[in-house]
Amino acid sequence: MSQAAPPVLAGVWVADSPTLAESLRSALDVPVEDGTGRAEPPTDGAWLTVTVRWDRVRVGPLVVPGVGGCGRCVATRQTRNEAVASEQERATAKAREGKPGPPLGSPVRTVVQALVADEARLLAAGAMSRTAGAVLDVSTTTASIDRHAFLPDPCCEGCGTPVEDSPQAGVLPLGSQPKAEPGSYRARRLGDEHAELTRSLVDPQTGVIASLLVRHHGPMVVTEALSGPVCCTDCTGYARTLSYPDSVAVSIAETLDRLGGMRARARRTVVRASFDDLGSERAVDPDTLGLATNAPPGQRYRPDVPMEWVHAYSFRRDGPVLVPEFVAYFGAHATFGGLECSNGCAIGSTLEEAILHGIFEVAERDATLCTWLTRRPARRLDPASSASAHTRMLLAWLERTTGSRVRAFDVTMPEGVPAIWLMLVDEDDRPDEPKVFCTSGAHLDPERALRSALVELAGEAERVRLQFDARRADHLVDHPEEILKIDDHAFAAAAPRGWHRFGFLDHDGEPATMEQAFPPARRHRASTDQLDDLRHVVGRYLDDGTDVIVVDQTATEHRAVGLHAVKVVIPGTIPMAFGRHGRRLGDSDRLLNLPVRLGDRDEPLRLDELNPYPHPFL
Numbered sequence: 001m002s003q004a005a006p007p008v009l010a011g012v013w014v015a016d017s018p019t020l021a022e023s024l025r026s027a028l029d030v031p032v033e034d035g036t037g038r039a040e041p042p043t044d045g046a047w048l049t050v051t052v053r054w055d056r057v058r059v060g061p062l063v064v065p066g067v068g069g070c071g072r073c074v075a076t077r078q079t080r081n082e083a084v085a086s087e088q089e090r091a092t093a094k095a096r097e098g099k100p101g102p103p104l105g106s107p108v109r110t111v112v113q114a115l116v117a118d119e120a121r122l123l124a125a126g127a128m129s130r131t132a133g134a135v136l137d138v139s140t141t142t143a144s145i146d147r148h149a150f151l152p153d154p155c156c157e158g159c160g161t162p163v164e165d166s167p168q169a170g171v172l173p174l175g176s177q178p179k180a181e182p183g184s185y186r187a188r189r190l191g192d193e194h195a196e197l198t199r200s201l202v203d204p205q206t207g208v209i210a211s212l213l214v215r216h217h218g219p220m221v222v223t224e225a226l227s228g229p230v231c232c233t234d235c236t237g238y239a240r241t242l243s244y245p246d247s248v249a250v251s252i253a254e255t256l257d258r259l260g261g262m263r264a265r266a267r268r269t270v271v272r273a274s275f276d277d278l279g280s281e282r283a284v285d286p287d288t289l290g291l292a293t294n295a296p297p298g299q300r301y302r303p304d305v306p307m308e309w310v311h312a313y314s315f316r317r318d319g320p321v322l323v324p325e326f327v328a329y330f331g332a333h334a335t336f337g338g339l340e341c342s343n344g345c346a347i348g349s350t351l352e353e354a355i356l357h358g359i360f361e362v363a364e365r366d367a368t369l370c371t372w373l374t375r376r377p378a379r380r381l382d383p384a385s386s387a388s389a390h391t392r393m394l395l396a397w398l399e400r401t402t403g404s405r406v407r408a409f410d411v412t413m414p415e416g417v418p419a420i421w422l423m424l425v426d427e428d429d430r431p432d433e434p435k436v437f438c439t440s441g442a443h444l445d446p447e448r449a450l451r452s453a454l455v456e457l458a459g460e461a462e463r464v465r466l467q468f469d470a471r472r473a474d475h476l477v478d479h480p481e482e483i484l485k486i487d488d489h490a491f492a493a494a495a496p497r498g499w500h501r502f503g504f505l506d507h508d509g510e511p512a513t514m515e516q517a518f519p520p521a522r523r524h525r526a527s528t529d530q531l532d533d534l535r536h537v538v539g540r541y542l543d544d545g546t547d548v549i550v551v552d553q554t555a556t557e558h559r560a561v562g563l564h565a566v567k568v569v570i571p572g573t574i575p576m577a578f579g580r581h582g583r584r585l586g587d588s589d590r591l592l593n594l595p596v597r598l599g600d601r602d603e604p605l606r607l608d609e610l611n612p613y614p615h616p617f618l
Contacts, residue, residue: 007064009123010045012116017052027113030120048119057138059115060131068152069133070159074206077150080228081210107143150206154265154556165267169311170320177350177530187349190249197252200561208557209255218397223247225255231262231331240459253347256558260565261345262331265555269325271309283322288571290584315538316547328551328567343575344568351564352530355550358568359537364442366573367419371411373610375504376600381408385513391451398458409505410517414597415540418446422453424461434468434494437461438616446518464490483614486578493616501613546572
């Protein structure tokens with residue numbers, strides 16, 4: 001926690017322990033107040049809080065009016081982390097509930113007195129307190145000391161200071177961002193910073209992330225950054241890479257991605273109106289954002305129904321525009337038009353980088369869903385023709401260990417962002433094996449798109465194989481109304497009886513090499529500046545008549561490690577959705593005319609010609 005100058009200590013506030021309060025009062029020269037029966041320390045200055053728990057005495061945090069970081073922030077972080085603790089840890093905590101802690105022996109009281117006195121001394125001398133943004137835990141059994149740093153919770157009811165949403169949020173300070181490495185699409189190598197990211201964000205007691213789980217799966221390092229629930233679901237991030245540092249960094253970044261995408265953490269939503277009231281001059285028409293086609297009647301969008309809106313940046317308008325809150329944040333709980341997910345959410349070291357990768361996320365999902373819905377005969381690719389030795393090695397390992405074969409298809413849309421659909425196919429029709437499992441990737445560099453899809457395929461294939469239930473999968477083929485969650489889509493698609501649904505793809509054609517499908521002379525050459533790459537890909541969508549809209553989701557947790565979080569919305573594209581009410585369409589005119597634009601047929605599709613089956617993607 002940064003401060004212009006260390007505050008003057010008003011006193012020590014001891015929660016629910018009159019005995020300890022009296023002990024400190026007799027040993028210190030600063031005011032000590034017994035907080036028994038009160039939930040908050042006084043607000044007339046900086047107070048050092050001291051709390052007695054079952055197994056420790058917690059010294060801190062230092063609570064300063066107007067400065068983020070208070071006891072509620074600590075409690076929020078700890079409660080979330082307890083939700084992802086091990087079963088043994090949860091059982092131990094439950095057994096302790098309501099039980100008095102052991103008496104505070106003389107050594108423990110002496111250590112606590114010394115810590116509090118030293119904090120008072122540091123503040124009196126104008127030095128920085130060790131409990132500003134941290135707590136010091138003294139064990140009641142060993143008197144040992146553990147320090148746990150924490151970040152202020154921007155949503156805290158006690159000290160949170162979210163600003164009111166305003167048009168200023170739709171003015172992004174985009175600018176030149178020179179790259180450290182030519183040819184890269186990232187400003188920093190987060191893998192090189194994995195130790196610092198861990199130190200700043202991971203702590204079992206008070207961290208944004210409770211812990212990291214790391215395991216090996218063949219040549220891949222699979223990491224989970226365990227973080228507790230926010231809104232309606234957990235924030236745990238996952239990574240599958242070929243190195244430990246990269247997996248740790250990517251899993252942490254994905255956790256921050258989810259944290260930013262679920263709810264507004266830096267701003268407070270204030271606009272509530274209907275689209276009819278706002279009009280297209282101020283707001284994006286929700287009908288262009290992919291509304292659920294089969295939502296229950298009471299949850300269907302109507303332009304005359306009031307709802308919440310947030311300000312975003314429009315590249316076409318070069319200024320602010322309002323978008324529905326349920327699109328901007330997938331934890332907003334609004335159900336107009338279908339539940340949102342992490343469509344277009346991305347993390348970057350700069351705003352430009354985050355927006356660029358958010359566009360790739362939108363392009364990937366749009367390309368695969370458009371291909372599925374229109375059943376266009378996408379051209380087959382030869383993934384073994386990749387120029388990357390890592391990609392070829394991972395491909396060979398995956399096919400050898402699964403006994404299945406990887407098929408690749410070029411599903412690039414008219415905007416020209418290379419997109420590749422991969423499927424792992426059991427060509428031998430082995431009993432109780434999933435017939436097919438699908439992933440995809442999109443990027444300005446087709447080699448990166450292929451590698452991204454292959455890494456996900458290699459990381460998830462074993463889990464799908466272990467959890468695959470042939471009887472359940474067959475049941476879902478016949479009863480698509482029972483597809484309720486993400487994995488149901490993959491399992492229904494994996495049923496051998498459903499394999500015919502993939503027949504529209506060009507399975508038998510001679511596969512094109514990566515060079516044939518994406519001639520090097522026509523590929524985008526990465527600029528030395530991130531802004532150039534961003535403007536290039538944005539220009540493709542603007543030239544195609546649509547817009548690229550950005551919601552800045554950056555909050556305290558992102559800024560603490562120099563990252564930015566965004567949500568990219570591209571009207572007219574097809575967003576990913578799951579469950580029986582999850583089918584969503586963007587601009588139906590764009591979708592129905594895609595086969596004509598891509599040269600697959602002479603006339604547009606009709607709505608009743610769209611693929612009726614649930615999509616096969618996770």
